[in-house]
Amino acid sequence: MRLGRGVNFGNALDARGEGEPGFRLEERYFDEVALAGFDTVRLPVRWSAHAAETPPYRIDPAFFDRVDRAVNGALRRGLNVVINVHHYDEVCAAPDQHEGRFLALWRQIAPRYADHSEPLCFELLNEPRDPMTPERWNGLAAKALAVVRESNPDRTVLIGPARMNDIDALAQLDLPQDDHLMATVHYYAPFAFTHQGAGWVKGADAWLGTRWGDDADRATVRRDLTTAAAWASEHGLPLFLGEFGTFSKAHAASRVEWTAFVRSEAERLGMSWAYWDFGTDFGVFNPDLNSWREPLRQALIPGHLRPLVSER
Numbered sequence: 001m002r003l004g005r006g007v008n009f010g011n012a013l014d015a016r017g018e019g020e021p022g023f024r025l026e027e028r029y030f031d032e033v034a035l036a037g038f039d040t041v042r043l044p045v046r047w048s049a050h051a052a053e054t055p056p057y058r059i060d061p062a063f064f065d066r067v068d069r070a071v072n073g074a075l076r077r078g079l080n081v082v083i084n085v086h087h088y089d090e091v092c093a094a095p096d097q098h099e100g101r102f103l104a105l106w107r108q109i110a111p112r113y114a115d116h117s118e119p120l121c122f123e124l125l126n127e128p129r130d131p132m133t134p135e136r137w138n139g140l141a142a143k144a145l146a147v148v149r150e151s152n153p154d155r156t157v158l159i160g161p162a163r164m165n166d167i168d169a170l171a172q173l174d175l176p177q178d179d180h181l182m183a184t185v186h187y188y189a190p191f192a193f194t195h196q197g198a199g200w201v202k203g204a205d206a207w208l209g210t211r212w213g214d215d216a217d218r219a220t221v222r223r224d225l226t227t228a229a230a231w232a233s234e235h236g237l238p239l240f241l242g243e244f245g246t247f248s249k250a251h252a253a254s255r256v257e258w259t260a261f262v263r264s265e266a267e268r269l270g271m272s273w274a275y276w277d278f279g280t281d282f283g284v285f286n287p288d289l290n291s292w293r294e295p296l297r298q299a300l301i302p303g304h305l306r307p308l309v310s311e312r
Contacts, residue, residue: 001080001118001119001121001156001182001238002238002272003039003040003080003082003121003182003240003272003273003274004038004039004040004080004272005037005038005039005040005263005272005273005300005301006038006039006040006041006042006080006082006272006273006274006275007033007038007040007041007042007274007275007277007278007284007300008041008042008044008242008243008274008275008276008277008278009023009025009029009041009042009043009044009070009277009278009279010023010044010276010277010278010280010282011023011277011280012024012025012044012070013025013043013044013045013046013066013067013070013086014044014045014046014086014087015046023278023279023280023287025070027069027073029278029279029285030073030074030076030077030079031077032285032292033074033077033079033278034077034078034079036292036297036301037301038079038300038301039079039080039272040079040080040081040082040272040274041074041079041080041081041082041274042081042082042084042123042242042243042274043067043070043071043074043081043082043083043084044084044086044087044126045067045083045084045085045086046086046087046088047059047063047085047086047088047105047109048085048087048088048090048091048101048105049087050063051101051104051105053101055100055104056104057100057101057104057105057108058108059105059108059109064108064112067083068112071083071113071116071120075116075117075119075120078119079119080119080120080121081119081120081121082121082122082123082158082240082242082274083109083113083120083121083122083123084122084123084124084125084126084158085102085105085106085109085123085124085125085126086126087126088102088105088125088126091125091132091140092128092129092130092131092132093131093132095132095136095137095140099140099143102125102140102144103143103144103147106122106124106144106147106148107147107150109122110122110147110148110150110151110152111151113152114151114152114155118154118155118156120155121155121156121157121158121182122148122152122155122156122157122158123157123158123159123160123184123242124141124144124145124148124157124158124159125137125140125141125144125160126160126165127160127164127165127186128140128141128160128161128162128163128164128165129162129163129164130162130163132162133162134161134162134163134169134172134173135172137161137162138172138173138174138175141159141175141176142176145157145159145176145178145181146176149178154180155180156180156181156182157178157180157181157182158181158182158183158184158240158242159173159175159181159182159183159184160173160183160184160185160186160242161173161183161185164186165184165185165186165242165243166185166186167185167187167224167225167227167228168227170183170185170227170228170231171231175235175237181237182237182238182239182240183231183232183235183237183238183239183240184239184240184241184242185228185239185240185241185242186241186242186243186244187224187225187241187243187244187262188243188244188245189220189221189224190210190212190217190220192207192210193207193210193211193212193246193250193254193258194245194246194247194250194258195207195247196208196209196210196247196249196250196251197247197248197249197250198247198249198281208249209251210250210251210254211251211254212251212254212255212257212258213254213257213258217258218261221258221261221262221265222265225241225262225265225266225269225271226269228241228269228271229269229270229271232271238272239270239271239272240271240272240273240274241262241266241271241272241273241274242273242274243274243275243276244259244262244263244266244273244275244276245259245275245276245277245282246258246259246282247281247282248281248282248283252295255296256295256296256298256299257299259275259296259299259300260298260299260300260302263275263299263300275300284296284297284300285297
């Protein structure tokens with residue numbers, strides 16, 4: 001299947017803190033997304049924060065209900081949906097100790113949505129990273145895929161490489177033989193531009209004011225995404241650019257130019273994509289004003305003239 005143009009609903013179902021989510025996901029936002037011309041929503045979900053620590057690692061039914069509402073709300077608007085396992089940092093830090101719990105999450109998630117229509121896809125794990133090696137991730141991904149296939153033999157499953165879904169790690173991604181796979185990568189280069197001023201990145205304030213947009217900048221993006229597209233073509237897989245975006249403190253005009261160029265290059269190369277993110281610190285939508293940040297929206301969906309919910 002093809003996912004087309006998408007957006008991430010970050011910092012909601014994947015919020016790291018306890019209590020209220022970092023971003024309150026309201027069903028009306030799916031209307032905004034559909035009417036703005038997007039095809040897909042990616043729903044990052046931090047299942048590990050809502051599952052028991054001991055076997056059978058039961059996921060909290062109330063949290064499952066929250067995810068259900070989001071999935072069904074998006075599907076009712078005719079949107080494709082990608083749900084993943086997000087922020088399970090412990091499985092990356094200690095894969096041997098957490099393998100059983102990780103697989104147990106998928107033994108619950110996959111059957112829960114087995115009767116849902118094809119526009120729902122699964123992504124096994126967001127940004128597998130050190131100290132989990134590419135080889136260790138390849139093995140764990142194959143086991144998780146086998147778990148999913150017990151209840152969802154034909155559902156599209158997305159798998160990205162180690163090293164945080166980095167394009168340069170694709171060469172080390174070894175996928176099982178399966179007719180319903182899609183590869184996924186993330187792109188935030190150059191990091192000093194896309195993450196300037198980000199409070200969680202040490203030294204990011206020193207990058208404030210970084211611009212983007214000369215010929216060398218564009219050539220780098222073109223080279224990086226072409227590398228990813230060539231790998232996908234060689235392996236006969238569709239490719240999903242599952243995250244790309246710029247932090248809100250980035251230089252505004254450069255931010256729009258970078259977003260438009262990454263999006264257009266991805267489309268030129270046949271990739272589907274999902275911008276990070278909808279309504280938080282990278283957001284294309286301003287929930288406080290209940291309106292789109294139009295320059296960013298136009299960078300992602302150029303020339304789309306359908307009326308928006310917020311304009312009614």
